[in-house]
Amino acid sequence: MSQVRLLVGTRKGAFLLTSDGRRKDWSVSGPHFAGWEVYHLKGSPVDPNRIYASQTSGWFGQVVQRSDDGGLTWNAVGNKFLYEGEAGTHQWYDGTPHPWEFKRVWHIEPSLTCPDTLYAGAEDAALFHSTDGGNSWLELSGLRKHGTGPAWQPGAGGMCLHTILLDPTNPQRVFIAISAAGAFRTDDGGHTWKPINRGLHSLHIPNPTAEVGHCVHHIAMHPTRPDSLFMQKHWDVMRSDDAGDSWREISGNLPTDFGFVIDVHAHEPETLYVVPIKSDSEHFPIDGRLRVYRSRAGGDDWEPLTNGLPQSNCYVNVLRDAMAVDSLDSCGVYFGTTGGQVYGSNDSGDSWRAIVHDLPAVLSVEVQTLS
Amino acid sequence: MRSKVRVELPANLCLLAGVTREVQVSVEDPVTQRSLMDALEIAYPMLEGTIRDHTSKLRRPFIRFFACEEDCSHMPLDEPLPDTVAQGMEPFLIIGAIAGG
DSSP states (O other): OOEEEEEEEETTEEEEEEEETTOOSEEEEEEETTTSEEEEEEEOSSOTTOEEEEEEETTTEEEEEEESSTTSSOEEOOOOOOOSSSOOEEEOTTSSEEEOOOOEEEEEEEOSSOTTOEEEEEETTEEEEESSTTSSOEEOTTTTTSSOGGGOOOBTTBSEEEEEEEOTTOTTOEEEEEETTEEEEESSTTSSOEEOOTTOOOTTSSSTTOSSOOOEEEEEEOTTOTTOEEEEESBOEEEESSTTSSOEEOOTTOSOOBEEEEEEOSSOTTOEEEEEOSOSSOOSOGGGOOOEEEESSSSSSOEEEOTTSOOSSOOOOOOTBOEEEOOSSSOOEEEEOTTSOEEEESSTTSSOEEEESOOSOEEEEEEEEEO | OEEEEEEEOOHHHHHHHTOOSEEEEEEESSOBHHHHHHHHHHHOGGGTTTSBOTTTOOBOTTEEEEETTEEOTTSOTTSBOOHHHHTTSSOEEEEEOOOOO
16 A cells, blocks of 8 residues: 655654555654754655755754654754855845855755765755765855856845756756746756756846846756756746746736746646745735646646635745645645645645644645655 | 863754753863863764854854853853863853844
8 A cells, every 4th residue: 555755844843744545544743853944854766764854943053864764763964064165255135245154955855866865955055965865965066156156146035045856867967946046957967057047037136037036936847857847936937848948938827926836746747736826025825715726738727726725814825845746646736834734635636635734834845655 | 181061952952962951071171162062062963063163163143152150152262161160060051042033
């Protein structure tokens, strides 16, 4: 019998939610690392018992935790994240140069082939790499030093590298995204990088079509079509079919194209999910109605999914790493809110129920489909 | 000579280190902030980077040190701590600053 395990990072610890393949009854474990912010947890695709977690605190800094038994026990591994060489400067909010300073890890991406190899996306934006299970970290500094780094500027949430996508067909190709610098790609395993932001249009920056400076909120990819990328930008939902070389808008009939999350159905590469949020100043659903929007056409044409979701007085947000899909049939879709709910659907989004109601604000949701 | 020094940790670091509020560490004399932190991080390596910076060895901004009812956060790293701390009569307190609302 299949099993599903959700890895939920919150403002005050991590929670593991498990269910059998029916995905109706759930057990809850946690809080792990109680009192700490857990920005992200993710399991190794090679060894699902190997789970990494980013545990962080404004007081006590960064800790990386590793479990080798599916989250039953944890051990702190390496937390020495040093920028390579002269750290240099990026732009501060007022446009003045500001030194790069490590603050936290926003996203952990384990390798598709080796449980000891993983990437970490940091604030201030940088990509780190470990090949020893997280015990030691080296910066892939070609990203910050490819030329546009000094022009990057933080978004409201900080200058974070929040998205890391590994191409299953090409181990040399990695996509990343930074708020508010944009999307970048390497085709040589992280030595050299290039901005991939052509086609993005951001009215809130001095040059709306600039090479960098776009506030990309999240990017998703279906593993069978790694050249097709789907982006939720600050405003606008976008897609690329040439590995990010160019983008076109697919916001279509969405009630608002502001939002944070975006994801792709596990078995239908043209079925997308977003959660529209009213605006950049009002981070909650329009009219207090929490609606996931699904497109079965790869964008442009969207339908609201409301069955089981609150349709009045709901003013939560869904943050950028807080949606995930399982690989069962029918596809399970999950998302967490800043109000502490984790909603799940075991029928590709047709119906929803709250798995938990009252967790701390949810920062991230990942899912492991276990056989 | 080595001294047994008592150290009180804030709750979040107790959880991380898997200890109760007070731990005892063996410190090479003279007992200073630097030698105490070195000894603490050897005894509890998971605390490395959570109290002081990995490279500069300076206290993290929202960490404060107290001993004998005195704030010693700004003492030079190599200045000897009070004898009562070095002799284990008084604990060395590591505090998360009260910040936020």
